[in-house]
Amino acid sequence: MGAPLETDLGKLAEDYVRLALHLHNHDPNPYIFIGDKAQQAAIKEDKRPLPALEGAFARLRGGLEAADVSGSKDDSFRRALLADRADALIARAALLQGHMPESFEAEVEALYSVSVPELPEEHFRALAVELEQIIPGSGPLPERMSAFRDRFLVPHDHVEKVVAATLKEARKRTRAHLDLPEDEGITLLMNNFGAFGAFAEYLGKGRTNVHFSTTMPFHVDRAIELATHEAYPGHHIQATLLEAEMLDKRGWREWEMLPLFGAHTIVAEGAANYGVGLSFTRAERIAYDRDVVLPMAGLTHLTPEIETYHRYVDYVERLNYARNEAARRFLYQGWSRERAIDWLVAYGLETRTIAEMRLNIIEAIRSYVITYNYGLDWVTEHIEGTDAPDTALRWQRLRALFEKPVMPLRAHWNMAPRRP
Template sequence: MTSSADSVDAVAEQFVEVGLRFQNHDPLPYIYLGPEQRRQAAKADPQPLAATLSDIRALRERLAALPATDDLLEQRRRRDLAERLVAVQTRGEILNGQPPASFDEETQKLFGVQAPHYSEAHFRELVAKLDRLIPGKEPLVERVASFRDRFIIPRDKLDRVIGRAMQECRARTSQQFSLPSNEAVKLNLTGDMPWVGFTEYKGDSQSIVHLNHDVPVHIERAIELGCHEGYPGHHVHALLIEDRLIKGRGWVEYNYISLVGPLAVVAEGAASFAMELAFTRQERMQFERDVLLPLAGLSDEGLETYYHYVDLIEQLNYARNEAARKYLFEGMPRQETIEWLMEFGLETAGTAATRLNVIHAQRSYVVTYNFGRTMIANYLKSKGQIGTPESWQHFHQILTTPLSPRDLLPTTTE
């Protein structure tokens, strides 16, 4: 129940506190930009998950009970905060053994979207194209692995190659965005993690990008990771949120950003599209041929064919959604799901097993990458040619407004 003194600011403050307590029960990473003593106090709080969920439901009721406002920006803020509360509550219910009834219901509650369904026939058609592209008589998954392994960046050169790619991504982004003079990204090679890369934003325009050296990183991922994790992806997005929303507008709820909520689709979608915004296809190939491949000590032989392969593999990305749907909600056993990913995602047994580990930990989060990217790409392409100053301005608006999926999708209802 709300009081006459209640406000969206008060609910937002409480959301951060409850969110930090919630993280005691959720192993997924999150961003926190407020005072460290507040985080430590939350860590020391023994409140059980059921009580935290009760607090989240109470915050939803308080937010809904606030007097109506004619301020459009305030309306958007309330809407976004309400959707974030629904997402955290849903995640908590999942952790409590009460998942939604279906994959689509889960993605709707967690991220505010429902990704398209694709049949096995769709993936078989794409696999057939790859079968014609990659020569040889061995099983296709073996031919693909052998062909692709020619472009693995040696582990002892990862830091140099990824660092140089990120430097170029930064240079191109700084031509379009005004970046703080003190901003910086530090690379940290780590291992035994269920992801390839993760950006830990530390505040004050500083980030640590953690790269998992246990996962083979192929040459096309260098620019992708540099743009996705750094510029104009997660690092730039986080510093803009801190500058424009927290400091500029006083929207304290953005001091706590969990891995669920509609913002996740926008963030991952924008980061996944960042490379295409910063580089044309030809620019990317030339930079890889002239700079990155020599740094990695790799040959550029077969690079054109490799790019056709990358195009098809990108379309097979949606197979991961279907694997998650089958594994989480349709009872497909682990080994069978791994084999399904090998057949329709053309992943090796080891990569497919790692992929399934990610799905097991993050569940339907997989849609934020592929459907998020499709959503951002379609929105920006509807505004004009990609790579122009105007498209960069629209991208900047996506990062700073903030916009949610319902604002970006062509046909949505309030």
């Protein structure tokens, strides 16, 4: 007979962290870890085979099912979150071995515990027709759109100062609404971090390295988008508040480890995107780009066109579900790389360079792409619901979501395992 199942939640959390670190010996995607660095280093030298890790995760899952949480709502909630995380990494281990789910929908369910709508081509075509009236010039819309957007490209040697200034402004706006630790802060690094245009590497204790790509194109609208998404009030503030609540206050060690897989990422990316519009209204965003970004980038000659440019940005944001459809077709329906890029140009109305970047990200993180758009929709509904909260209440609810991430866990409240 084997050893009895571990059913103590604290010990199961420690097992989860250990196994997740082992899994990342096989997974090239980044993760956040703010736990014991000696443990992390030791595990990096102990590369266990993926089938063995799958078995260990299954045993962890069995321990969670057997755990008695009848006397505590907090324990029940914690167990559900841990079960979601375990299932997601079981599914990821299978993917890393080439064992694919039967469909894009099944992969999304296995990794993120949600169902995402499939949108027909007609949806994107209708929006593109509306955009025809906005983009100047003649000829095919994707070519006109690309030429128009690239006029708003920030010169490479101006990007860092634009980013630094926008991070400072975003921090000021966030601190006006949220009471934050005095010693929280970021370090801006202009370097490349995997396939991402930017990445917030949380270090613990309110400190984050925010990486910005030096090779990917940086258009005017990206200054606010990335500064708010990655830092204020995005991933940096999210991780700072999450650590204070889940680790420092509750002692739930599983939150030392934040992989890219599990329902928590729906909230993480959705809330980071929600913070963009919460920090800057549309009018404020246009004014900031006009009065700060364009002059700093040496693009003041484009000032008369900034409102037209933001009408274009509005449409591209409405079209971002096109990235899900590109991923669905590229990963599961046999589309070539070129065909998927053409789709993103035609129906996501991206420039070809950015479409290529998007597909690089899809190749690296697969169905994670749904966390940005579906995640934003989920968080918006969670925060705004039907009661039309004012700005102060929206900030309050965002903070609550950071501190205790209520997640879209459809499969775990009754502990039914997900199947890839």
